[in-house]
Amino acid sequence: MYDKKTTQQLIKLGQSLLKDSRSAIPEILIDDLRKVINFHDWRYYVLSDSIISDLDYDTLFKKLKALEEANPNFKSKDSPTERVAFGLTKDFPSVKHIAPMLSLDNSYNAEDLKDFDESVKKLTDQEHIVYTVEPKFDGAGISLVYENDNLFVAATRGDGVKGDDIINNAKVIRSIPLSANFKQAGIQKIEIRGEVLIRKDVFDKMVEQQKQDKSDWQELKEKGEKNIGSEPKVFANARNTASGGLRMQDSKEVSQRGLEAFVYFTGYAIDENGDTILRKSLKTHHETLQLLYDLGFKAPMNEITVCENIEQAIKACSDWEEKRADYPYEIDGMVVKVNDLDLQEICGSTSHHPRWAIAYKFKAKTSSTKLLNVEFQVGRTGAITPVAKLDPVHLAGVTVSSISIHNEDYIKEKDIHIGDTVIIERSGDVIPQIVRVIPEARDGSEEQVVFPSHCPECETELKRVEGEAAWRCENSICPAKVVEGMIHFVARDAMDIEGFGKSQVKRFYDEGFLKNIPGIYKLPYDQLKELEGLGQKSIDNLTVGIEKSKIQPIHKLVYALGIRHVGKGTAKVLTKNIRDIIELKGFDLETLQAMEDIGPIVAESVHEYFHNENNLQILAELREAGLNFTQEIKENTGNQILAGKTFVFTGTLEKMGRNEAKDMVEQNGGKVVSGVSKKLDFLVAGAKAGSKLKKATDLEVSVLTEEQFLSMIVDGI
Numbered sequence: 001m002y003d004k005k006t007t008q009q010l011i012k013l014g015q016s017l018l019k020d021s022r023s024a025i026p027e028i029l030i031d032d033l034r035k036v037i038n039f040h041d042w043r044y045y046v047l048s049d050s051i052i053s054d055l056d057y058d059t060l061f062k063k064l065k066a067l068e069e070a071n072p073n074f075k076s077k078d079s080p081t082e083r084v085a086f087g088l089t090k091d092f093p094s095v096k097h098i099a100p101m102l103s104l105d106n107s108y109n110a111e112d113l114k115d116f117d118e119s120v121k122k123l124t125d126q127e128h129i130v131y132t133v134e135p136k137f138d139g140a141g142i143s144l145v146y147e148n149d150n151l152f153v154a155a156t157r158g159d160g161v162k163g164d165d166i167i168n169n170a171k172v173i174r175s176i177p178l179s180a181n182f183k184q185a186g187i188q189k190i191e192i193r194g195e196v197l198i199r200k201d202v203f204d205k206m207v208e209q210q211k212q213d214k215s216d217w218q219e220l221k222e223k224g225e226k227n228i229g230s231e232p233k234v235f236a237n238a239r240n241t242a243s244g245g246l247r248m249q250d251s252k253e254v255s256q257r258g259l260e261a262f263v264y265f266t267g268y269a270i271d272e273n274g275d276t277i278l279r280k281s282l283k284t285h286h287e288t289l290q291l292l293y294d295l296g297f298k299a300p301m302n303e304i305t306v307c308e309n310i311e312q313a314i315k316a317c318s319d320w321e322e323k324r325a326d327y328p329y330e331i332d333g334m335v336v337k338v339n340d341l342d343l344q345e346i347c348g349s350t351s352h353h354p355r356w357a358i359a360y361k362f363k364a365k366t367s368s369t370k371l372l373n374v375e376f377q378v379g380r381t382g383a384i385t386p387v388a389k390l391d392p393v394h395l396a397g398v399t400v401s402s403i404s405i406h407n408e409d410y411i412k413e414k415d416i417h418i419g420d421t422v423i424i425e426r427s428g429d430v431i432p433q434i435v436r437v438i439p440e441a442r443d444g445s446e447e448q449v450v451f452p453s454h455c456p457e458c459e460t461e462l463k464r465v466e467g468e469a470a471w472r473c474e475n476s477i478c479p480a481k482v483v484e485g486m487i488h489f490v491a492r493d494a495m496d497i498e499g500f501g502k503s504q505v506k507r508f509y510d511e512g513f514l515k516n517i518p519g520i521y522k523l524p525y526d527q528l529k530e531l532e533g534l535g536q537k538s539i540d541n542l543t544v545g546i547e548k549s550k551i552q553p554i555h556k557l558v559y560a561l562g563i564r565h566v567g568k569g570t571a572k573v574l575t576k577n578i579r580d581i582i583e584l585k586g587f588d589l590e591t592l593q594a595m596e597d598i599g600p601i602v603a604e605s606v607h608e609y610f611h612n613e614n615n616l617q618i619l620a621e622l623r624e625a626g627l628n629f630t631q632e633i634k635e636n637t638g639n640q641i642l643a644g645k646t647f648v649f650t651g652t653l654e655k656m657g658r659n660e661a662k663d664m665v666e667q668n669g670g671k672v673v674s675g676v677s678k679k680l681d682f683l684v685a686g687a688k689a690g691s692k693l694k695k696a697t698d699l700e701v702s703v704l705t706e707e708q709f710l711s712m713i714v715d716g717i
Contacts, residue, residue, distance in 0.1 A: 002039060010039045011051070017063070018056055026071045033064040037080040041174050042296050078150055078179035082171060092164035092247060095155040097143050098191045098268045102160060103352055104136075104335065104359040110314045113336060116358045117310035120338055123347045123355060130339040132285050133316040134304040136359050137262055138330040139197030140243035144170070144263070147189045150179045156246055166246050172255035175262075180295040186281060188272040192292065194263035196242050199328050202258040203238040210234045237398040238330050263297045264289070264335075279341045286339055306339060317360040324362060333361040348690045355691070366425040366435065369393040373418060374405070374449050376456045380484035381564050382472040384452070384462060386411060388434065393424070400424060400432045407469040408451045415439070419446035455480075476614045482516055483509050485562045489517050493568060494560035495552055498545040499538065507531070517561075518621035521546060550627050554581050557627060561615075564605045573597055574606065581629045582619065585610040641713070642670030646679070650693055651686030653706050664713060676701065684709045 002010065014036040017029075024032075037060055040052050065081050068074065076082075107113050120129055141157035154170030155163035170176050173196065182190055198206075213232040220228045235241045245257040266288045269277040282288050286306055293299040307313040317334045324331060338344050338356040347356035370391040377385045385404055392401040403424060405411055414434060416422070421441035422434050454461050455473035457480040462471040473481065486505045490497040497520070508514035511531065513524060523546070525539050552560075558581060559571035566574070573595055574584060584606065592603035609615050623629050647665050649658055649672065656664075661684070662672045676683060676695045683696040684704045696703055704712070 002042070007039075010036055014040070014052065014056075014060065018059060026067055027074050030064065030067050030071065030074050033060060033067070034076075034079055036060060037064060038296075041080065080178075082178055092156075092166060094158070094162045095143075095153055095165045096162050097155065097158075097160070098145065100160050101141060101143060101157045101163070101193065102349055102354055104357055105353040106333075106359050106361050107336075108361050108363075113310055113314050113317070113358070113360060116336070120343075120347060120356065124338075124343045126343065129309070129343070130284075131307045131310065131313045132304055132337045132339050133307055133313050133320075133334050133360075134264060134300045134337075135320065135327070135329070135331040136333040136335045136361075137195040137197055137264075138239050138332045139195040139262075140239070140246055142166070142170070142194050142196055142246070142261065144176065144192045144194065144261075145189070146180060146182060146187075146192070149182050151176070152189075164247060168251045169246055169248065169254045170261075172251050173259045173261050175260045175298040177296045180297070182295065185277070185291055185295075186271045187269050187277055189268075189270050190266060190277075191268040192263050192297070193265040193267065194261050196246055196259050196261050197329055198238045198242050198245075198258050199260065200238065200330065201328065203235070203241065206241075206258065207235055261298060262329075263292050263299050266292070279345060283341060284339045285337050285341065285344070288341075321362050331362075333359050335359055348694075350691055365395055366423055367393050367395045368421055368423050368438065369400075371416065371418060371420045371422050371434075371437075374411075374416075376452055378455060378457050378473055378478060378480035378484070380481055380488050380562050382455075382474060382478065382481050383470040384455070384472065385470075386449070386451070388416070388422075390422075390424070395424065395426055395432065398426075400426075403432050403434055405434060408471065409469050411449050411451070417442070417446035417448055457481075476612065479509075486514065486517055486520065488562045489560045490520065490549075491560075494556060495549040496556070497542075497549045499541040500545055504542075517618055518625060521550075521622070521625035521627070550625070552628060554578075554628060554631050557581065557622075557629070558584075561609070561618075563609045565602045566606065570598070570602060575631070577633060579630055579633055585616070640669035642668040645670045645681045647672050647709075648676055648680055648683045648692060648696070649686070650683060651689030653684075653686040655706060655710070661709075668713060682709075 013032055017033060017036060037057075040057055040060075043051055061080065064079070068079065068081055105116075107116060117129065121127060143153070143155045143157070143163060144151065145153035151167070151170070153165070154167045154176070155165055157163055171178060182188070210232055211234055214234060217228060217232050241257065242259055245254050245259050248254050248257075265285075266278065266282075269282070269288075271277055278288070282291065286304065289299045289301060289304065293301045305312075305316040307316055313336050317336070320327075320331075320334050336358050338347060344354070344356040347354070349355060371388050372391055373389040375387045375389060377387055379385060385406070386408075388403045388405045390401050390403060392399050394400075405414075405416060410416075414437060416434065416437055419442075420437040422437050424432050425435050426432050451471065452462065455475065455478055458473065458475050458478040460473050460475035460478060463474055464471045475481070483506060486509070487502050489495055490500040490505065500520075505514065508523070508528070513528060514520065523542075525543060528534055528542075529536060529539055553575075555568075555572045555575040558575055559566065559568050574592075575581070576595075578584065587607070587610075589600070589603050589607055592598055592606055593600060598606075619629075642665055645665075647670055649661055653661060665672050673680065676692050676699065678699050678701070680696065680699075680701050682702050682704050683692060684706060685693045685696075686706055693703065
């Protein structure tokens with residue numbers, strides 16, 4: 001970004017600005033200060049190579065701030081002073097990404113990468129493919145949009161289609177430029193993808209301080225001190241800390257988290273005429289990263305490797321795996337990408353991942369520790385889950401102290417004893433597992449794990465159904481089942497009661513304000529206000545969330561009830577052709593199994609639920625509380641013109657949404673499926689249709705435009 005000559009000039013300019021500059025014209029002085037501060041920000045936050053003392057930097061910054069306040073007509077949105085805190089952000093509105101932020105397909109060995117190479121060659125009809133290999137950062141994904149050189153949008157990854165607007169928080173992350181000279185590259189608008197993370201040593205210092213704060217707090221508590229506030233928290237890992245930091249309400253606190261942003265991809269860039277720059281002026285992925293790096297972004301140019309073939313890419317991945325521990329940031333693998341942007345376009349993407357890139361996941365990290373005890377937890381379906389309590393061990397960026405050991409058979413298979421030294425690993429750096437015990441480390445003090453015969457919560461005798469691994473408590477009023485059932489009921493995928501989380505359910509239950517699911521709609525709000533930390537605003541939000549849940553569609557209520565084996569999709573199937581939930585009570589096993597995708601196990605579970613008196617009482621109380629139990633059934637058209645026909649929709653539909661299109665097919669007797677095969681009758685292709693269109697064409701499946709599909713409905717086939 002800065003050549004040697006410019007660097008020398010800015011260093012000298014900074015030195016002169018540290019001296020008395022009152023005689024300078026304010027506009028010129030402000031411009032000079034901004035140039036110098038931006039330069040030193042780049043040295044420190046992008047290159048990690050500061051060449052100015054903190055005192056001198058602060059002096060320059062204060063001078064700039066004072067001059068801008070004295071001369072408000074010279075203020076600018078891209079000034080370094082605009083990185084100051086913006087106060088509280090109470091809501092994070094959704095922002096639609098210019099293009100979906102897809103996930104990456106994973107590989108775990110050289111053979112997987114070779115298969116990927118063969119796939120790319122087949123898709124592109126090319127024998128020679130150049131790849132890039134770069135670190136797969138273990139942080140939080142972000143999207144940055146610059147328009148007319150200025151940062152215009154900053155958003156979290158979200159669900160890949162929409163994310164949260166975090167523009168104020170992004171502005172305090174100093175490795176994210178507030179402006180960049182994209183005009184020199186002919187770019188008017190650009191979307192950049194990146195990862196927000198925290199350097200290992202910075203995170204370790206934060207945790208060390210938090211542990212000290214927690215120790216001090218505990219000491220004060222033991223002395224009987226009052227007004228010491230809540231117990232200080234200790235961050236679990238850098239990834240979650242970075243992700244949580246992006247959505248903090250106070251940007252001042254965000255600025256203190258040590259967040260940095262690496263950028264690694266540009267999927268959209270246009271000039272002032274709206275023409276794409278990518279694949280026109282910029283030909284390769286490496287070129288796009290070089291451009292971003294030259295403009296002051298923290299791009300992985302020192303880490304990226306350009307490989308002439310897949311064998312070189314495999315070696316690069318292997319080399320990085322060896323030096324992973326020495327890298328300053330947490331990475332959980334490498335990303336292999338097709339370098340040529342034209343070939344990327346040809347490869348295309350699935351609905352889940354690009355076909356021109358793949359993640360090479362490092363081998364799971366392992367460590368040994370002591371198994372101190374085994375506790376038995378009761379889930380909402382009554383399943384008893386043994387949880388191993390470990391001597392805490394730091395593994396792949398997190399501290400592991402508890403691990404599920406699944407069931408009795410698993411314990412016997414692994415020959416797990418209390419007191420054993422065990423090897424644990426985090427497969428894919430996500431879920432820790434006990435790989436094996438080390439019997440050679442036993443000294444005779446180990447104890448066999450005895451699975452309980454009765455529920456640890458209510459003392460009911462446990463039952464194990466033949467063919468299942470889990471022991472279960474069948475007591476419908478078991479306290480643990482009741483609490484877990486309520487947590488499931490209020491969750492986002494169920495009744496989606498905003499402001500009602502797991503901790504609140506447990507707290508209200510422990511305080512005696514909540515006993516069962518119907519009790520959610522009978523909470524004594526006046527008494528809840530007396531609870532510490534629960535103010536009127538929280539009560540108001542909770543009240544609104546509970547009232548809104550009463551009008552949820554009946555399929556969400558059926559899912560929320562927590563009927564065993566009934567997921568979200570099954571709940572929709574069960575309620576598709578009924579007007580009232582209670583109709584399910586009248587369905588026998590044969591009727592239930594006649595429904596699409598309902599097998600004997602699900603049918604029996606549903607039948608059992610709707611013939612249990614306790615459950616029927618819950619339903620009666622929920623109906624009385626005002627919950628929606630009914631729906632109108634859209635009558636199918638009389639001629640059923642699509643009977644027996646299967647459809648797949650791909651691309652962007654302009655006149656209707658996917659759900660509307662699906663309903664239209666089903667109302668006319670047809671069926672919408674997800675995959676393209678020879679058995680498919682029709683593929684409806686909207687704008688920007690991708691791989692499914694190509695596959696349908698290859699298989700000679702009938703392809704319809706959106707207009708042709710609508711004509712089919714109106715006019716008949």
